[in-house]
Amino acid sequence: MYERWLEYLDRGLIPFYRLVDDPVLAYFLGTFLLALFCVLVGELLVGLAIYMNRNYLRRLTDELIKWNNLAVEAAEKGHQDAYHTFNKEANDVYGKLFFLSIAHSAACLVPIPFILTWMEMRFGTVDFPLPFHVPVVGSSVNYIFTFVVLYLPAWWLFKKVKKHLPVYRNIETLLEDSARAVKEMKSLADLLEKRMKKTKRVKTRVQEA
Amino acid sequence: MKKVKRFLMPAFILLVLTWIYGLHTGVIAQEGHDANKAQEAVQHTPPMEAAPATAPATGGCNVPFGDDLGFKGKLGKIIAQTPVCSASCTKGCIDPKAPKGYLGIPGAPKPNPIAGLLWAIWVGWIFSTVGAFGGIMAGVGHITIFGLANYAKSFKKTNPALNKFLTDTIRVSNMFLVGLSALVSTINYWRMKRIVAPLAIALAIGAVGGAVGIAELTAGKISLKSYIGYFGLAVFVVAGFMFYGTTEKARAKRKAAREAAKRFEEAAKKGGEAEGVKVVKFGITECVFTFYGVEFKFSPLVAALGGFCIAIIAVFLGIGGGFLLVPFMTDIVKLPMFIVAGTSAFVVMIKMIVGIATYMFLKGVKVWWPLVGTELVGIFIGSMIGPRTQKYIPDIWLKRLFVVLAIYVGLRYTSKGFLGHSIVPPY
Numbered sequence A: 001m002y003e004r005w006l007e008y009l010d011r012g013l014i015p016f017y018r019l020v021d022d023p024v025l026a027y028f029l030g031t032f033l034l035a036l037f038c039v040l041v042g043e044l045l046v047g048l049a050i051y052m053n054r055n056y057l058r059r060l061t062d063e064l065i066k067w068n069n070l071a072v073e074a075a076e077k078g079h080q081d082a083y084h085t086f087n088k089e090a091n092d093v094y095g096k097l098f099f100l101s102i103a104h105s106a107a108c109l110v111p112i113p114f115i116l117t118w119m120e121m122r123f124g125t126v127d128f129p130l131p132f133h134v135p136v137v138g139s140s141v142n143y144i145f146t147f148v149v150l151y152l153p154a155w156w157l158f159k160k161v162k163k164h165l166p167v168y169r170n171i172e173t174l175l176e177d178s179a180r181a182v183k184e185m186k187s188l189a190d191l192l193e194k195r196m197k198k199t200k201r202v203k204t205r206v207q208e209a
Numbered sequence B: 001m002k003k004v005k006r007f008l009m010p011a012f013i014l015l016v017l018t019w020i021y022g023l024h025t026g027v028i029a030q031e032g033h034d035a036n037k038a039q040e041a042v043q044h045t046p047p048m049e050a051a052p053a054t055a056p057a058t059g060g061c062n063v064p065f066g067d068d069l070g071f072k073g074k075l076g077k078i079i080a081q082t083p084v085c086s087a088s089c090t091k092g093c094i095d096p097k098a099p100k101g102y103l104g105i106p107g108a109p110k111p112n113p114i115a116g117l118l119w120a121i122w123v124g125w126i127f128s129t130v131g132a133f134g135g136i137m138a139g140v141g142h143i144t145i146f147g148l149a150n151y152a153k154s155f156k157k158t159n160p161a162l163n164k165f166l167t168d169t170i171r172v173s174n175m176f177l178v179g180l181s182a183l184v185s186t187i188n189y190w191r192m193k194r195i196v197a198p199l200a201i202a203l204a205i206g207a208v209g210g211a212v213g214i215a216e217l218t219a220g221k222i223s224l225k226s227y228i229g230y231f232g233l234a235v236f237v238v239a240g241f242m243f244y245g246t247t248e249k250a251r252a253k254r255k256a257a258r259e260a261a262k263r264f265e266e267a268a269k270k271g272g273e274a275e276g277v278k279v280v281k282f283g284i285t286e287c288v289f290t291f292y293g294v295e296f297k298f299s300p301l302v303a304a305l306g307g308f309c310i311a312i313i314a315v316f317l318g319i320g321g322g323f324l325l326v327p328f329m330t331d332i333v334k335l336p337m338f339i340v341a342g343t344s345a346f347v348v349m350i351k352m353i354v355g356i357a358t359y360m361f362l363k364g365v366k367v368w369w370p371l372v373g374t375e376l377v378g379i380f381i382g383s384m385i386g387p388r389t390q391k392y393i394p395d396i397w398l399k400r401l402f403v404v405l406a407i408y409v410g411l412r413y414t415s416k417g418f419l420g421h422s423i424v425p426p427y
Helices: A002-018 A023-052 A054-077 A079-108 A111-123 A142-163 A166-178 A179-182 A188-208 B001-024 B032-042 B075-082 B112-129 B134-145 B148-152 B160-191 B197-218 B222-248 B248-270 B299-317 B322-332 B335-364 B369-390 B395-418
Strands: A128-134 A137-142 B278-279 B287-291 B294-298
Touching: A002 A054, A002 A111, A023 A054, A023 A079, A023 A111, A023 A142, A023 A166, A023 B001, A023 B287, A023 B369, A054 B222, A079 A111, A079 B112, A079 B369, A111 A142, A128 B001, A137 B148, A142 A188, A142 B001, A142 B299, A166 B134, B001 B222, B032 B335, B112 B134, B112 B148, B112 B369, B134 B148, B134 B160, B134 B222, B134 B369, B134 B395, B148 B160, B160 B222, B160 B335, B160 B369, B197 B299, B197 B335, B222 B248, B222 B395, B287 B322, B299 B322, B299 B335, B322 B335
Parallel strands: none
Antiparallel strands: A128 A137, B278 B287, B287 B294
């Protein structure tokens, strides 16, 4: 079954590598286009996962914000026991959100192993020499390395233009909404800052007096 | 710092382009004319099935294959040392004429994509409902469900090196699922500025040391039997954590927390006196500070040591270790929520990436991409099913179910690993 899928993949992917005649340029151009394809499809899948789970995510996020803010308020009032109790509850909810986000993140990476399967079949025996011997890595690298070094620029480029692309613009809004906990969660560092400002003001007043 | 960050990626792209230019013009070249090899790879369709090789007719299981079957690196060398199948040798050998299976090895089991997908949906469902047990179940899939353990076991006597190599691929495949996903989570948290760099770095230093150390020390040296035994022990630890969550004590604590929250909210409305902030002590071994009367102790050394120990366990077993890391940060280091968030994802990512890199690049361990890909698809689907089914199954019953499952898996793996046979069915 895998072989059949590989044949289909081969038919679909090899044209990316035949856009130019030079073998080196053809390889890197093709790999960059595949990396860009992985970024685009991955982001679409993440958007789909977050959209499908939006209600559950909202509920967990609300709970996280509630317990975290209670913990910070307890700290502000000096209730040490209450702080630890609320903080523990916040951590439990965070645990759920953490593993859910791990599952969502898998969506982003879904296309990559399939592309690497195909690349291994096509380019598994090719060594790409490095300009000098790199300790640990050696004097040459394989297809995985070339894919990773091209995936990073593809991802960076996509992030730059994401907000201007029709569907991805909506995904960005979804992602921002799911990350609202960050904005709404009170932080102890904010308390520290507030307190320091207050102390500074008191000191200034004392000096003036 | 911001200016430096802005130029980081363009500088990286420039470096990559220079390298490509060097390869293109032939300034950077190697024996073997790799440009021609790349051209050949692009122009010709490679064979999808195993290339038949001539096998020695007789000789039992003592005759090494002597051919790497086109496998590169460590796997090629190990394959060449494996006996070839013959009339007198049918187990623990390689039949070059058999169809390619796991890792492209002829005759190796080929996990059914549908079974792989269904199992991964189950893993994704656990990730999105119970959490920590997902990584363990991914491991159970690689060891038992896909038949990789039995295949590795068959080489125990005929080629122990292949047995250990296959054990390493199971460990790395587990790490791939958790590590790659944690990478994306970390990027999101980093963007949200949810990672407290000094703590994360302290933990990561320990984690990197542990991950490299354990991968260096154990790659190619751990037999499948030992691995399964230790994996079983880890399952017991997870079962312990989950069981604690279902106890009366833990449930009473949750109830008390909810009541305390109510009282606290009422008291907060009436107003109260703040006690202030005071840094008591700051140093490498101990940082003590109070935020409005609540005391925190954070020791960079303890954090690094904790990161080191957790990384040893996680990379050895090929699991994320989040189930150890989060309690470590909250219960031992006593850190507040906003520090734990993000930092745990960052540390899981660091140790998984370092572990994977050490196994794959330094020790030549391979993974089978189609399986990893199928599993990622399954986790993605499972993560969407989980929240939809959760309302029908009470949280407490879900946890109890997984405690029973974890005890069964733990008993089975520990006994198989350390006693040589399972004490629970199927024997």
